[in-house]
Amino acid sequence: MCRLFTIASFFFLFGLFAQVNTVQTVYFEFDKYSLKDSQIKALISLVNSIQLSQFEAIQLYGYCDDRGSDYYNDKLSINRVATVQKILLSNGITQNKIFICDGRGRVIIDKDTVKNLEKTRDKNRRVELIFIKNTTYTTFPVNPKVGDLIVLNQITFDMGSSILSFKAKKELDKIFEILKNHKTLRFEIKGHVCCTSNKFTDAIDEETQNRNLSVNRAKNVFNYFRSKGISPYRMTYKGYGNRFPLGKGDEFDRRVEFMITKL
Missing domain, CATH: 3.30.1330.60 (OmpA-like domain)
Structure with a gap:
């Protein structure tokens, strides 16, 4: 011993x-x-x-x-x-x-x-x-490193919705091509919401009527990547509710982000 x-x-x-x-x-x-x-x-x-x-x-x-x-x-x-x-x-x-x-x-x-x-x-x-x-990118970095946070303005949602728009899917398709070239990269998908009262930390998802909108936004991105062939073992997802507004307006807070957790 x-x-x-x-x-x-x-x-x-x-x-x-x-x-x-x-x-x-x-x-x-x-x-x-x-x-x-x-x-x-x-x-x-x-x-x-x-x-x-x-x-x-x-x-x-x-x-x-x-x-x-x-x-x-x-x-x-x-x-x-x-x-x-x-x-x-x-x-x-x-x-x-x-x-x-x-x-x-x-x-x-x-x-x-x-x-x-x-x-x-x-x-x-x-x-x-x-x-x-605190390293934030607005495009997916060519040489990502652990801790990088990627905030993409093209991946936003309608009010109260977790459904991926056509524009969001096009942006995710670009990220998918990058992920294919970084086969060992792992990442967390972070979901966010705007416009909730101080009483609540998350918003209601109109599709499910449950107060877990930020989780569902992240989960839908997770499922989209999985449907494209990205291993679920490379990804996690989590909802962060309204805790991290960007300060640029409600539209930009209805978003998902990506954080690199392992290379």
Whole structure:
């Protein structure tokens, strides 16, 4: 167990200081979701060293090694994310900065082909912190990077509707061609609404009569890409309601955006 802790601590510190405040990694001991005091101090030091105003959001993704059942490791990865989230919230990070907390369970490996099995497993017991920079594009970038936010003025919706217009589909077709050339790129589709009262965070979808319009807008884009052949494993979708107006008028707030989450 001491040997495992030494390795985990080494990788934890390497993850903190070898990268440039975009993706950081916290490593865990086998079958644990708690952190040692030294790891907690290093994570707090990282938080204190970052200029949070430069980042739009933080995403947390938890993983486990390949041992054990899917059910057990799904819960363990979620608990690891919760541990990191609690430390962030206790040290000045507000909840609205943490957009995604996702436990992704086991990292499957081929034990017969991996050169250093234990070292690989050590690396897979982790939580990744992705700090999303405030980099916004109005066209899909030629060389996208993790954290890029793409806001396309051609992909907007009628009031109260989640139906994709002909103009929106033409724009999505252009993005589809780009996605074919970036086969490993993963992204989140972010749905938005305008014009709701302060009492509500989302609007009613006229097609379903449910108050989840921003979710349905993002979901319809997800389904459109899926119908074109983009793997659903490359995409996620989420509704953000009325929390992030652009300040350019209601028409531009009835929108979807794309955030690059992995290359």
